[in-house]
Amino acid sequence: MHKVSRLPRIDGDLGWFETAPDRQIRLGKRLKGVHQFDVAIIGAGFTGVSLAYRYAEINPGARIALIDALQVGQGTSGRNSGFIIDLPHNLDAGKPDVEHDRRLYQLNTFAIERLRQFKNSLDINCSWLDVGKYMAAHEERNLSGLDSFIQTLKASNFEYEVVEGKALEKRLGTNYYRAAVYTPGNVLVNPSALIRGLAAGLPKSVSLFEESPVMACEYGSPHVLKFVGGTIKAKVVVQAANSFNEEFGKLSNRIAPVFTYASLTEPLTDKQYSEHFKAVQPWGVTSAHPAGATVRFTADRRIFVRNMLDFEPGLQSTQEGLHKAWMQHRRSFEARFPFLKSMAFDFTWGGMLCMTLNHEPVFKDAGDGVYLLGGCNGVGVAKGTYLGYYMADHMNGIKSDNLGFLLANSKPSWVPPDPFRKVGARLRLKYESGNAGGDI
Ligand SMILES: Cc1cc2nc3c(=O)[nH]c(=O)nc-3n(C[C@H](O)[C@H](O)[C@H](O)COP(=O)(O)OP(=O)(O)OC[C@H]3O[C@@H](n4cnc5c(N)ncnc54)[C@H](O)[C@@H]3O)c2cc1C
Numbered sequence: 001m002h003k004v005s006r007l008p009r010i011d012g013d014l015g016w017f018e019t020a021p022d023r024q025i026r027l028g029k030r031l032k033g034v035h036q037f038d039v040a041i042i043g044a045g046f047t048g049v050s051l052a053y054r055y056a057e058i059n060p061g062a063r064i065a066l067i068d069a070l071q072v073g074q075g076t077s078g079r080n081s082g083f084i085i086d087l088p089h090n091l092d093a094g095k096p097d098v099e100h101d102r103r104l105y106q107l108n109t110f111a112i113e114r115l116r117q118f119k120n121s122l123d124i125n126c127s128w129l130d131v132g133k134y135m136a137a138h139e140e141r142n143l144s145g146l147d148s149f150i151q152t153l154k155a156s157n158f159e160y161e162v163v164e165g166k167a168l169e170k171r172l173g174t175n176y177y178r179a180a181v182y183t184p185g186n187v188l189v190n191p192s193a194l195i196r197g198l199a200a201g202l203p204k205s206v207s208l209f210e211e212s213p214v215m216a217c218e219y220g221s222p223h224v225l226k227f228v229g230g231t232i233k234a235k236v237v238v239q240a241a242n243s244f245n246e247e248f249g250k251l252s253n254r255i256a257p258v259f260t261y262a263s264l265t266e267p268l269t270d271k272q273y274s275e276h277f278k279a280v281q282p283w284g285v286t287s288a289h290p291a292g293a294t295v296r297f298t299a300d301r302r303i304f305v306r307n308m309l310d311f312e313p314g315l316q317s318t319q320e321g322l323h324k325a326w327m328q329h330r331r332s333f334e335a336r337f338p339f340l341k342s343m344a345f346d347f348t349w350g351g352m353l354c355m356t357l358n359h360e361p362v363f364k365d366a367g368d369g370v371y372l373l374g375g376c377n378g379v380g381v382a383k384g385t386y387l388g389y390y391m392a393d394h395m396n397g398i399k400s401d402n403l404g405f406l407l408a409n410s411k412p413s414w415v416p417p418d419p420f421r422k423v424g425a426r427l428r429l430k431y432e433s434g435n436a437g438g439d440i
Contacts, residue, residue: 013348014074015349018347030230036233036234038062040232041240047380048066058396072199076380080380081304082296086108114389118197126193131281146181162182212230214248217249245362251364254412257354260306261317263348265333275339303343308328322348325350353376354374357412
């Protein structure tokens with residue numbers, strides 16, 4: 001029997017969950033008693049939910065359990081910056097070749113269109129905005145990040161626009177950034193509202209269990225998952241628990257969980273809005289530097305800031321870490337919006353990016369009906385959606401070019417065990433953060 005020792009926690013005040021329209025609705029029950037399923041999926045984030053949908057589409061009669069330690073929308077899928085990115089992203093900058101980039105684009109846009117279909121058919125109220133995104137630089141030295149992004153875009157013929165100076169200030173409502181590259185295909189959402197809406201619309205053959213942490217796995221025929229006061233027996237187990245996947249004993253030395261933090265302000269007053277943002281549409285900015293800040297102006301007139309990168313071996317944040325993040329977010333926010341200094345943050349929270357060193361995901365048949373998925377490198381809303389979809393195809397013998405591509409490009413490179421991983425990660429993250437300067 002393999003025991004789980006680290007479990008997800010709430011990690012602060014979860015802004016997107018707290019502001020999701022239906023957060024009071026209970027989507028799944030706690031797992032109690034003994035149950036049998038054909039397939040048990042651990043993790044109800046974008047990856048697990050996508051897999052559940054696709055598996056149920058292919059096998060309408062299959063009994064599927066979808067299990068999460070938290071409520072849906074409280075995990076990383078509900079804590080992120082809410083960008084559904086169509087293009088190969090700087091955090092996910094794997095092989096820089098045109099064919100590879102075009103394939104990633106195809107997979108990302110496939111995921112965006114699938115999410116859009118669900119959003120429309122289930123009428124999910126998640127502030128979905130087809131507004132593209134800006135990659136921006138404040139520091140002169142970080143303009144090189146924009147140049148290399150432009151090279152990638154040009155090489156593959158992706159649409160983009162360079163926006164600078166006054167024109168950029170007019171669009172963003174701040175003059176903080178020197179220049180930006182605007183690309184139109186990105187979508188912005190409240191990610192917690194989106195994942196909750198998706199989970200609420202799952203077909204009847206999928207049983208959702210929330211606040212039900214898997215405490216141990218006993219591999220056999222069937223496999224047995226243990227909970228406090230309950231058990232699931234299933235022939236097939238899918239582990240889609242992101243940074244927690246190593247806990248189930250089938251994955252080691254492939255992922256590096258990196259903590260990052262986000263804050264969301266209170267909404268602008270009508271006066272602040274009419275003085276500074278009247279002509280400004282909601283927007284999202286990622287940084288030209290990989291350790292720089294992500295910033296958004298949301299549809300409900302809040303400002304969102306994400307930055308800080310750290311390695312927490314316990315896979316949970318500390319109060320000290322949250323406070324440090326809050327202080328950095330204040331500095332980043334006030335530097336960009338000095339005229340909004342009086343605005344408070346309503347929420348500050350943390351979450352994990354599940355990184356692989358060569359940017360290839362974990363997409364693995366571990367044998368005997370156990371499948372592993374993860375390593376989304378900070379772009380898991382789209383990536384988790386397509387990984388889940390194509391893993392369901394793979395499990396059912398459905399072949400395609402996209403699946404072939406994923407199978408050929410899912411060999412995450414070796415990551416040293418702790419304490420070397422912890423020391424290496426902290427040094428690297430400190431180095432990157434030092435270089436980002438005013439783009440943090
Ligand atoms: C602050 C931040 C900003 C980000 N910004 C973006 C962005 O703008 N765009 C983007 O695409 N990506 C972004 N990411 C990354 C993105 O959130 C992830 O890649 C994505 O959530 C991965 O989805 P997933 O379903 O694989 O994992 P998760 O969303 O982590 O889902 C896994 C689930 O497994 C559950 N679980 C773990 N252990 C157990 C257990 N023992 N028993 C039961 N359940 C368990 C967890 O509770 C969790 O809900 C960001 C991440 C962070 C932290």
